[in-house]
Amino acid sequence: MRTKLDTCLDSVNQVLLGKEAQVRLALTCLLARGHLLIEDLPGMGKTTLSHALARVLGLSFQRIQFTSDLLPGDILGTSVFDKDSGQFVFHPGPIFAELVLADEINRATPKSQSALLEAMEEGQVTIEGATRPLPEPFFVIATQNPVSSGGTFALPESQLDRFLMRLSLGYPAQAAERALLLGDARRDLLPRMESILDHAELARLQAQVPKVRASDALIDYVLRLVEATRSQPQFAWGLSPRASLALLAAARAWALLAERDYVIPEDVQAVLPSVVGHRLRERADPTGHGGGSLVQWLLREVPAL
Amino acid sequence: MSSLPGIPRIALTWLLVAQVLVIVPHLVHLPLWMIALWLGAAGWRVQIFRMRARYPNGWAKGGLVLLVLAGILLSRGTLVGLDAASVLLIATFTLKLLEMRTRRDALVLIFLGFFCVVTAYLFEDGILAALYSLLPVTALLTALVGLQHSGFAERPWPPLRLAGGLVLQAVPLMLLLFVFFPRMGPLWSLPLPNDKGVTGLSDSMEPADIAELSRSSALAFRASFESEVPPRGQLYWRALTLERFDGRRWSQSGYADVPVAPQWSKAGAPLDYNIIMQPSGKRWLYALDVGEMAQDSGRMMNDFRWQRLRPVDRPLLYQVRSWPEAVRQAQAEPPGIRQALQLPQQGDPRSRAWAAELKAQYPQSDALVAAVLQHFNREPYVYTLRPQPLGSDSVDDFLFNTRRGFCAHYAGAMTFVLRAAGIPARVVAGYQGGELNPSGNYIQVRQFDAHAWVEYWQPGQGWRSVDPTFQVAPERIEQGLEEALTEEDGFLDDQPFSPLRYRELAWLNQLRMSWENLNYGWQRWVLGYQGEQQLKLLQNWFGSFDWQRLALVLVGTGALLIGLLALCLLKPWQQRPDPQRQAFRKYERLLARHDVRREAGEGARSFALRAAQQLPEQAAQIETFARCFEQQRYAGGPASRDALRKALSDLRSALPWRLSR
Structure with a gap:
């Protein structure tokens, strides 16, 4: 399969x-x-x-x-x-x-x-x-x-x-x-x-995605990422709960594609730029396209473990 | 504009309340138009809030500023100095209302308000003023809290409750800092506000031209004795001497202003006491003859007066030991004694003739002095505070015509006669007596206790003090000013509301005494708590004590507080132990010793890949550990500390041993 x-x-x-x-x-x-x-x-x-x-x-x-x-x-x-x-x-x-x-x-x-x-x-x-x-x-x-x-x-x-x-x-x-x-x-x-x-x-593959295991430690990482966008000053606004759901769903699907039945932080990091890049704006430039550099910041600074 | 948050209704209300509370204590020294200015500005601001008026434009604001400056110039005569500056500050505080558009502006206004509260202490630092200032501080805090509320919040009380709570919470911290915080000397000294440096003494006196002596019941100083308080007839508080006379006016001479302590020898028993002096704006200190003080309080000048380097511009506490029976400059003729014989070239012929007559009659100085005193006693002299103005030969006029006057008249006339008779003499100005507060064992000396007396010098005996006023009105010396006054004078009739006028009402008097007591405690223990006193108290508490130790204690307490705060916030005892994480930390540390460091954002698997690339020989062990960790942490495998430990120890034994890199 x-x-x-x-x-x-x-x-x-x-x-x-x-x-x-x-x-x-x-x-x-x-x-x-x-x-x-x-x-x-x-x-x-x-x-x-x-x-x-x-x-x-x-x-x-x-x-x-x-x-x-x-x-x-x-x-x-x-x-x-x-x-x-x-x-x-x-x-x-x-x-x-x-x-x-x-x-x-x-x-x-x-x-x-x-x-x-x-x-x-x-x-x-x-x-x-x-x-x-x-x-x-x-x-x-x-x-x-x-x-x-x-x-x-x-x-x-x-x-x-x-x-x-x-x-x-x-x-x-x-x-x-x-x-x-x-x-x-x-x-x-x-x-x-x-x-x-x-x-x-x-349909069977799609139904498997939500069953991919996301452990507490991984959920913690997702929460840290989301919290960082909400509390750090360079973000014009934080990620919505819809965005954090999307991030987890995408990470699960990515893990499934990698033939794993559990998610690791690297999966989240792999999908992070494309999932949150269009949802973030820099505070200094709220109408611009600063999402990319913010995502790089998230990948670099938010503790993965 | 729309992106800037506006000022909520509650904050505006509280801000206006706070402004009133801040300005009220300043009203005693503010010109009256200031009230109109505030009412106008506040009304305008409220109309702006109700959208009935616009913010003033640049021209209007400029015009208002010019108007205020002109008003200050008219009412104060200047734009510099403490008085004008404080009016300017309050005016700014008021006018800022008119350009308060955003929260930021409101914040500026609130901080300015705190500053205004502090400046009020320059004018009044009594216990009532200090307690009162809690009100504007609370109101300002309330406005600050209200500023954070939504613009739709309706109820004004929740912010007040919160602010009150904040103030209450701050009280213990305030007390702690009050006791422990080191007091630093002022970096610069402020000139006194005009109405504060009230003193009944000046550095010259001109009795001939005074038709009515103004009497003030303001406090000059308090003296608390360690032993029994001497009778008031002996309480002659020396401030300064007046040696130069030009026919009408007595003033200080240059000889007296030499900071060389004159020769004197101690005799009799000393008196120890503390003095808390109110600000006088002058440099001299008060002491009974002959006083000794610590060097840092002041220094003794050539005429036995004590003087500071800087004017007394805030309440001052100093300790004195006096030797009332000391002998002063008895051994040799003092330098500058000729100044004590100086008289104008001409004038007052009758007095001079009388002096010559006395000299012929009494060749001994002591006898002559006694004769002059007897003259004042026997002839019909009257002690009054409303003397008649004197003619051009003022001493003659007083001694032989009017015979009505107060201490300055008697002291001046007697000194003149002694000098004319060849006896060195000078006028001493200071305070006499004071009111004993029986419950506090201290004496309060008020401005109406100001007095002038005479001292004369003779070889072998030195300087001696005599008081001609005592001969005329002994009750003035023994019981105080009010007893000495005649019907027509009336005690303090220019101050109808002074509680001192109603001393015969026992309950009122007792109330007044208790109040004075409270104020004395405030002065002594709160305002006077600095330098010496603070050190002494802390030494009492902690034994040997110095500022270095205090600094250590302060830093230590601060660190302790921050530590406790951190504990409360982080709650390390609530964190569950995480064996996987601990093992991973060890793994990280182990690899860091071999120069492979994990970035914060690096996951376990990518870190293991990188580490395996850098340490290819141990790649298998690194990957084993990483897989084990990943299985337990993310794949829901059974949590096994031993498996992790084993993988870690395998890796450790595979790596060459290193303590650090």
């Missing part, structure tokens, strides 16, 4: 070259039933990653390109009058897929953004008074350009908090880029990928 996870990773790594760490984190995020935000420049492989993940996990895939004129109905679906039956018939939107790629989420207006984010939080959507469940599993990968790009609506902190992880892919290493240039077009590889897990196996 676990070796299948490794096969998944290998398979995705063949498509997305030189990004083993990010792929692993993305899979961790999915196992922990969290949603993923990928923040990077255009053309760095964000779409390829999400598409490849959908293929190997055997999930249905939908892509929503967010634009400034996107309406909530374009995401959730609308009822259309069917003159044959004389009734309104609901046409589900692209959100009714197991893996939804919300591309360039920060280009849409806040109204459309919130339609997606509500669906992420609730696992169901309410349209015209009728509540419709979303498929299970339901996994959103949103991508966004760095906030400094023009014509964007930055996600507010409350909505950033709904993403379990934020990743940044970054430029590939030279060797990886050489292989990329010499090999086939990546998009051509995607249809050839085979699904490795089926729904039942994925």
Whole structure:
């Protein structure tokens, strides 16, 4: 079973070259039933990653390109009058897929953004008074350009908090880029990928995550980390309980991926940058992107034992 | 602005209350317009709070400051000096209300308030003032507490309760510091406020021009005797001598101002007493003739007066031993004796003629002095505090025409006559008598006890004191001023509310005496508790004692307190023993000796990896321990101290032995 996870990773790594760490984190995020935000420049492989993940996990895939004129109905679906039956018939939107790629989420207006984010939080959507469940599993990968790009609506902190992880892919290493240039077009590889897990196996794996053992000593470490963000002066605000739950869930999933049935501090440290990086701000610069250096501080200074 | 926290309603209320309480004790010396200023500023601030008014702009604030400066200049005549500065301080304290926008401003105002409370002690440091100052301190603390409350809090009492509790908790600490904290001398001396250096004595006297002597019942000093108190007829407290006479005015001469103790020899039994002197703003000290004091209290000048290097600007306690029967400068003619014969070139012909007549009649000095005293006794002289102004030949006018006057008239006239008859003489100014407080065995001398008498010199006998006022009004000397006054004078009729006027009411008098007693204790044990006295008390308690030991005790007590506090906060007895952690610490120490140190944020597994890289030969043992630790601590394996110990001892034996790196 676990070796299948490794096969998944290998398979995705063949498509997305030189990004083993990010792929692993993305899979961790999915196992922990969290949603993923990928923040990077255009053309760095964000779409390829999400598409490849959908293929190997055997999930249905939908892509929503967010634009400034996107309406909530374009995401959730609308009822259309069917003159044959004389009734309104609901046409589900692209959100009714197991893996939804919300591309360039920060280009849409806040109204459309919130339609997606509500669906992420609730696992169901309410349209015209009728509540419709979303498929299970339901996994959103949103991508966004760095906030400094023009014509964007930055996600507010409350909505950033709904993403379990934020990743940044970054430029590939030279060797990886050489292989990329010499090999086939990546998009051509995607249809050839085979699904490795089926729904039942994925559900079983996801159900195993909460059972991964987190001892008292480890919980203490998580508490120390959270307490540090709440009490140290350089943090604009501390981590929420949702964030500490997310941190523990991600660490469990990471331990599961490492074929361990217990969590050690190193697991927490491995997921810490992507889980809390987007939830922290420096006091000196509360609107900026100081999360990274704060995470480094946490990793360095908070006693691990 | 919106990000700055505003001032909650409760804090503002308490701040205004505290301001009133802080300003009230200052009212005795503040100009009256200050009240109007405060009312205006407080009203304005309240209107701002109710959003009926705006904060003043820069022009308005500048105008107010100029107005206040002009007001101080008008009412005080200057902008420097203690009086003007204290008015300025209170004005600042008041005006700051008008730019109090944020909590930070309110904090500034509160701290300024504490400072104002302290400055009030410059003007009044009695027991009532000290007790009163607890009120503004509590109110300021309440405002400080209220500042931390939400802007929606409605009830004003919880902050007061908290602040009261804080004050009460601070009391033991205050007492401890009061007893033990070393008193340091002032780094600079403050000039006295104008209304504090009241003294009935000045360094010159001009009896001819005084139509009415102002009498003050303010305290000059207290003297407590170790043995029985001498009769008041013998209590002549010398302060200074007046030797130069210009026809109207007696003043100090340069000869007296030489800090060389004159020759004198002890005789009779000494008197020991303590004096607590009120601030006088002058340098001289009071003592009975002939006094001896410790060197650091003062030094004796050429005319037997005692003087300090600096003016007495706060209550001063000193010890004196006096030899009332001492013989002064008897052996040789004192240097500067000619000053004691100095007279104006001309004037007062009748007195001079009378002196020549007396000289012819009584060639002996003693006899002549006795004759002059008898003259005052026999002729119809009147002791009054409302003498008639004297003409140009003031001594003649007094001796032969008006014959009404007080001590300065008699002492001046007698000295003049003695000098004209060739006997060296001078006027001594000081205090006479005092009121005995029977329960406290001490004497209180007030400003209206100020007195002047005469001393003359003759070869072989030295200086001798005589008091012509005694011949005119013996009751003044034996019973005090009020007995000596005639109907028309009226005792203290310029001070209708002085309790001293109602001495015939026994209960009131007793009440007054008890009150004086309390004040005396305050002066003696609280205000006077410094330097010598503190050292003595601490020596009584702890045997041999010095400041170094005190410093040690203070530091030790501080360390003990902090230690106890740390114990209470950390509660080490509540921490459960953690054998895994202990074993891991040993493991860390062991590896640290081999130069592998764990970072704070490094987990056991990554540390083991790094250590194994640095110590490849012991990699197996390091990993065994790390795995064992991880199993027990994170994987829920059975907790076994022995397994950890064994892994650790394996590692230890694998490593080369090292005590430290």
